[in-house]
Amino acid sequence: MKIRAGIPEDAEEAVYLMNLAIDEIGQALTGEQEEAAILKVMASFFKKKQNRLSYENTLVIEENSEIIGVIVVYHGSEAAQLDWPLIEQVRMKSGNSDLLIDIESEPEDYYIDTVCVKPSHRGNRLGTTLIAEAEKHGRKLGYGRMSLNVEADNKGARALYQKLGYQKVGRKTIYGHSYDYMVKVIS
Structure with a gap:
């Protein structure tokens, strides 16, 4: 098993x-409704640079050449720039030129956008391993705080993040759902 930076060929x-983790947020980010179309648009963005879903922001954990976990991280100060290509996609698809994507992170944080482990490999601390690797990467880049959002009613995930040192500092509404915004000092 190894953790490595994402590459365009990891897209599928x-x-x-990623879509397992974000569920209906995939619809908001792509402007698509059907899972196959959502995955196709997400894969297209994953293969490109300078957007939220890009391989550039991704670490994967693989076993026997199979990706079994993924984490997407980027600095909050870059969120608007990384969201812009997605906003353009959704605006074009919907015809709504005023449409925006909800801001999920604070500008001072190295933000964990998405973390997901393949269902068949859950319970083996792989998500924790990915988070630790992202924190290590954030420290290497000189960032002082990590953050993430967890659904307010997801007590199990919140307990895990608290065990890892994340503390709730606020609440965010993202696409109509309430999330606890959690932060960990990593410097």
Whole structure:
């Protein structure tokens, strides 16, 4: 098993896992309704640079050349720039030129956008391993805080993140759902 930076060729496996984690947010980010179309658009963005879903922001954990986990991280100060290509996609698809994507992170944080482990491999601390690797990467880049959002009613995930040192500092509404915004000092 190894953790490595994402590459464009990971698109199919990585976006499948990303979509498992973000569920209906995939619709908002792509402007699509059907899963196959959502995955196709997400894969297209994954293969490109400078957007939220890009391989550039992704670490994968693989076993026997199979991606079994993924984490997407980027600095909050870059969120608007990384969201812009997605906003253009959704605006074009919907015809609504005023449409925006909800801001999920604070500008001072290295933000965990998505973390997901393949269902068949859950319970083996792989998500924790991915988070630790993202924190290590954030420290290497000189960032002082990590953050993430967890659904307010997801007590199990919140307990895990608290165990890893994340503390709730606020609440965000993202696409109509309430999330606890959690932060960990990593410097």
